[in-house]
Amino acid sequence: MDLLDQLADTFFNWEEMAKVIPALLMVGLPNTLILAVTSGILGSLLGLLLAMMAISRNAGARWAARVYTDIFRGLPAILVILVIGIGLSPIAREITGNRNPYPLGILALTLIAAAYIGEIFRSGIQSVEKGQLEASRALGFSYGSSMRLVVVPQGIRRVLPALVNQFISLLKDSSLVFMLGLAASDREIFRIGNDAMANTGNLSPLVAAGIMYLILTVPLTHFVNFIDNRLRTGRPEKKEPDELAAPIGKGAQA
């Protein structure tokens, strides 16, 4: 067997790949999606709260958001997952009677995602012109209603690309929960590939897992480019030929 064949066998052993694909699709894929989507949604909600705190007039709220963000953005994801997953497991067992670390994995991913998403939301909300809040308040809306109806929706639209990027990152980071030692039915894409690799001594199952990640992330990356482009150029809208003057405030339509 020459070197090329040996390499091909190490990375692209079709037989080994075929063996692991059912588990990747039936167990790994759903678990990866559950981990990423759940913590993505919860992280967005918590992130929005953090963003509102970060721009609030209450110094205590601003400080709390700052400290939270500094901690969870400043730590390696794997460390947070281990500390939360192992450290909180006795408490979680006490409360829920369940010794499954899966929910704690979601919690850890959520806490990490919230720190990044909070910063994304904050920058988006702060990029909305001050006149928007002022106009809304001048109509008689309270600060809270103005934020909810006028400022935050515009801010979120502007950061959608960054938000999708964050979700891609979360999808990949969900692989780190393998450290918590999940039950066979709870294993996500990476762990399943990794287990198969360890069992067979062949890297191909891990390559198959990698391909699964790419199938998920590459379309998302292109989706980011698509919405980024669309937000930049504005949505295609018919313009009347007798338009009095060039539309102004082009950048405002985000």
Added chain:
Amino acid sequence: MTEFTSGTLTGKNLHLSFGHNHVLRGIDLHVEKGTTASVIGPSGSGKSTLLRVMNRLIEPDQGDILLDGRSVLKDNPDELRQRIGMVFQQFNLFPHKTVVDNVSLALRKLRKLPKDQAHAEALEQLDLVGLKHKADARPANLSGGQQQRVAIARALAMKPEVMFFDEATSALDPELVKGVLALMADLAKGGMTMVVVTHEMGFSRNVSDTVTFMDAGVVVESGPPEQIFTSPGTDRLKGFLSDVL
């Protein structure tokens, strides 16, 4: 134009400081029901700030604000602002909403009108400013003059008792100024109580009932337009008029 239920607005001895910057130094402004007061003066004289203090977007440090003779400083400021419409230099339409939704938003959420009714009333307001056919467009696809007319419709939809105009034509291309000024003149004729901060001396002179000249946070002179423009009593006003006319 329709008739308005307008009110009399009075600002008394209004003071405001930002840190060491004393922006308003005891301003008195009285606008009788159904009349138009224009406020003129150099940039940085506190004109726009005065408007924001009188609808309590910024709370005054001192002084009183009366609507129909009653102090409104203890009222809920959000409720006060529902009674005072405001139009801005930069229009400040909501870019993520269609033109008609810009106008109907406050009707739905603050007046609590059902969706259809709010929509119908918004279309009616747009018709008054000649832009009903743009109802479903996005603000960004309108010219500046059209955007400002939508902003006026948005403010009018709440049936305010007083309208504030903060340099409403300053950001417009010259050829679009006329349409907005004509609309404002129509409102004035229709009996709306208006406070108009403006650099348009022609409008100030021909449309307003009183003119107030502000400089450095104080009212230097105030009176009927004829008096202010033909026989200014102070050197500061004389200097300002010779600069802008």
